[in-house]
Amino acid sequence: MNSPAGGRRRAPQAGPGGLCAGMVVYDRTYDMVGVVDNFVGPLVSLSRPTGLTWQSRWASVRQGPNTRSANCERSVLCTAHATRG
Numbered sequence: 001m002n003s004p005a006g007g008r009r010r011a012p013q014a015g016p017g018g019l020c021a022g023m024v025v026y027d028r029t030y031d032m033v034g035v036v037d038n039f040v041g042p043l044v045s046l047s048r049p050t051g052l053t054w055q056s057r058w059a060s061v062r063q064g065p066n067t068r069s070a071n072c073e074r075s076v077l078c079t080a081h082a083t084r085g
Contacts, residue, residue, distance in 0.1 A: 016039065016042075016044075016058040016059075017058050017059065017061070017062070019036055019039075019044060019058060019061060020036065021036050021037060021038055021039075022035065022036060023035070023036045023063065024063075024077060024078060025044075025046070025061045025062060025063055026061070026062055026063070027046060027054075027056045027060060027061050028060050028061075028062070029056050029057070029060045030054065030056065032048070033048075033073050033077055034046035034047055034048050034052075034054075034077075035047055035048070035077070036061070037053070039058070040055065042057055042058060043055040043056065043057060043058065044056055044057070044058045044061050046061070048077065049077060049080035
């Protein structure tokens with residue numbers, strides 16, 4: 001695995017709104033939980049383990065709500081992403 005000089009890894013670069021690639025987020029435009037893949041100008045590219053990908057404005061994407069059902073959905077999403085790897 002390649003790493004920067006000195007053998008230290010860089011922390012993920014925060015994108016707009018404090019979002020980072022790999023972060024599990026809630027998109028209120030599409031009312032779905034997804035994972036941030038990357039940033040393209042004012043848009044955030046998101047995906048789900050089913051293969052669904054979409055883009056949304058970063059202003060409508062935030063870390064998921066802290067409710068019991070949202071935590072369950074995030075947990076299932078994280079598990080599915082980990083197994084599809």
